[in-house]
Amino acid sequence: MAKITFIGLGNMGAPMASNLLKAGHDVTVFDLSQPAVEALVAEGASTADSGKAAAEGAECIITMLPAGKHVEAVYLGDDGLLSALPEGTLVIDSSTIAPETARTVAEAAAARNLAFIDAPVSGGVGGAKAGTLTFICGGEAGTFNRAKSILEGMGKNIFHAGPHGAGQVAKICNNMMLAILMAGTSEALALGAKNGLDPAVLSEIMKQSSGGNWALNVYNPWPGVMEGVPASREYQGGFLVNLMTKDLGLAFDNAVKNQASIPMGSLARNLFQLHAGQGNGELDFSSILRLYKAD
Numbered sequence: 001m002a003k004i005t006f007i008g009l010g011n012m013g014a015p016m017a018s019n020l021l022k023a024g025h026d027v028t029v030f031d032l033s034q035p036a037v038e039a040l041v042a043e044g045a046s047t048a049d050s051g052k053a054a055a056e057g058a059e060c061i062i063t064m065l066p067a068g069k070h071v072e073a074v075y076l077g078d079d080g081l082l083s084a085l086p087e088g089t090l091v092i093d094s095s096t097i098a099p100e101t102a103r104t105v106a107e108a109a110a111a112r113n114l115a116f117i118d119a120p121v122s123g124g125v126g127g128a129k130a131g132t133l134t135f136i137c138g139g140e141a142g143t144f145n146r147a148k149s150i151l152e153g154m155g156k157n158i159f160h161a162g163p164h165g166a167g168q169v170a171k172i173c174n175n176m177m178l179a180i181l182m183a184g185t186s187e188a189l190a191l192g193a194k195n196g197l198d199p200a201v202l203s204e205i206m207k208q209s210s211g212g213n214w215a216l217n218v219y220n221p222w223p224g225v226m227e228g229v230p231a232s233r234e235y236q237g238g239f240l241v242n243l244m245t246k247d248l249g250l251a252f253d254n255a256v257k258n259q260a261s262i263p264m265g266s267l268a269r270n271l272f273q274l275h276a277g278q279g280n281g282e283l284d285f286s287s288i289l290r291l292y293k294a295d
């Protein structure tokens with residue numbers, strides 16, 4: 001079992017760290033939010049006054065932070081974590097960030113003989129709690145193989161997408177697809193409801209038909225259709241609209257850089273941005289349904 005430091009105990013990071021504890025690892029945690037730290041300490045984790053102090057003596061560091069600027073702040077610069085870690089330490093960033101930022105951190109890590117991989121995840125809070133996340137990794141094969149046994153404590157499918165940044169590219173493509181699916185699913189359910197159909201019945205029909213998709217199967221956006229999903233608790237918890245707009249912005253920037261056309265992704269970005277601008281940024285992303293359905 002490994003000595004692991006986990007930084008970033010939000011909607012995803014908290015259950016992921018919890019699963020590492022259950023897998024028998026020696027886990028030290030750090031977050032800017034004291035209640036988030038206390039919850040993990042109550043489960044058996046250790047903690048310290050700063051990310052750097054928490055990382056002392058760790059064989060492996062895992063970060064699960066909101067965006068690239070947080071990842072840069074934690075790792076880079078004279079006061080960053082990379083400057084303090086002993087050579088050979090395994091460093092895994094599971095945040096969803098730009099591929100370029102992941103490559104910048106990877107280069108800084110390589111300059112200090114640290115083993116870094118980008119390992120963003122898919123599967124949502126449900127997957128994080130159940131330990132069934134999909135990890136999409138970018139980096140050297142040797143580092144990927146080293147990380148795999150630790151990632152297996154939190155996930156079911158562990159992919160090596162390619163070199164540094166490749167995990168983030170795959171993740172950005174996946175989330176662009178997810179945003180399109182969630183907006184499309186909401187649109188179809190709202191149209192059915194306008195015609196007097198029961199959204200639960202329509203959902204079952206589409207699940208067994210060619211419109212079936214992940215949003216319908218495990219994350220239905222219509223309140224009351226599915227138990228245990230954000231739609232059934234006023235869209236609290238889950239994957240925030242603000243994080244989805246961040247990911248769609250990453251896809252958009254990437255498409256511009258690579259001269260790729262993403263008409264559906266661009267429309268999804270505008271829909272989620274509009275929704276965020278109407279004060280919904282802190283709700284789960286399935287609340288996009290509210291753009292189509294008046295309460």
Ligand code: NAD
Nearest residue numbers: 008009010011012013031032065066095096124125238239
């Ligand atoms: P979150 O906002 O719930 O949690 C982020 C945590 O990081 C917070 O607890 C915050 O206090 C902490 N933090 C921020 N800066 C810090 C710092 N400098 N030091 C220590 N802690 C710091 O976000 P989340 O939903 O857990 O998502 C985390 C990442 O995972 C994001 O990049 C997101 O895009 C990605 N992701 C989220 C989901 C989801 O369903 N929520 C799914 C897949 C991927």
